[in-house]
Amino acid sequence: MISLYRTGDSILHRAPAGWKLLGLAVSALIISLARPGTGWTLLLLGVASLVVALGAGAGARGVALAWWRLRWVIVVLGGALVVFVSASAAVQSTGRVVTLLLLAEAVTRTTRTSDMLDVLRRLFRPLRAFGVDPETPALAVSLTITMVPVLAGLLEQVRDAQRARGVRLGVRSAVPLLVLAMKHADDVGDALSARGLGR
Template sequence: MLSLYRPGDGILHRMPAGPKLLLLLALVLAVSLLPSWWWSAAVAAGVVVVVYACAGLGDGLLGMRELARQTLALRWLIVITLGLQSILLGPEAAVANTARVTAAVLLAGLVSLTTRLTDLLDAVERGLRPLDRLGLDSERAAVLLTVTLTTVPVVARLAGDVREAQRARGARPGLRFFAVPFLILSLKHADQLGEALAARGVR
């Protein structure tokens, strides 16, 4: 299964998957609950910068190179969200809401970057195991939550790979030349994901 995990020895790499997931989820929740004011965008951006700087991603720039790459991969999400909300809610709310959404996605991506997928899956499954008494299948729920959490950064990485390959070949930019290889890579990833889930006995 395709994973974004990058080996390292930073704080988040050394932290167990369960506490790390709870910490980042708490940060996502805190950012999401910020009011729709101008300063909320600055707070959301500041939280992301600090967390990436402390993550120990080993990119030579205190995580800022990786943060820039992840943000660039989300540029269309940012543009569309900002544009639509500017029309519907006004500039202040649009900027604040877009910053909060972007921050939440970037923090979720950091989980994938610093945690092996198997460790993350095991941590979520352990956390949900007490709910088995209520009829919840903790293993299936853990798989669903883990796949959901890692899908956005994985798809963003696939999009980045397509763009880099096109630039290397000197291909003209455009949706038509981007969509076909991106769709092929996405379907290939879906097949790999299905095979990985089948290997774990998930049907």
């Protein structure tokens, strides 16, 4: 598995992986079930940005970069909601999604993959009673958490390459992104096979 972990000495870096995953799960549950107004949504976004900046030790530049990676999610999702629903719904729904993505990125950037898998294995250990290997759902959850930052990084690679060649960005960007995503999937498959889980 490709790790997104970045070394550091921030609060989140020092926090146990289990508490970070629990916090992410509880945050996702609260944000998904709540129906906050526009002001509350903006507050959530501010808190998520603060977690990335201070908790993950990313600073203002790291926060700006995290928002920049999510710009297409904001533009596409927010734009669609403005057109088909309302501006208020666009702010609220897009804000919830972006908040969760920022928090997920903060967790993946401050948690070693091995630590995350250890916690998830312990969490899924009771499934052995039903004949399920805890390693399989643990890897599935871990891959799900890390996939959004991975795709954002791949998209940034595509955009940098196209800018370097003077190619105008557009729908054609989806082709090289798909190629890189498939290559990433192959790398993950090889890693799973090496762990004896690709059979």
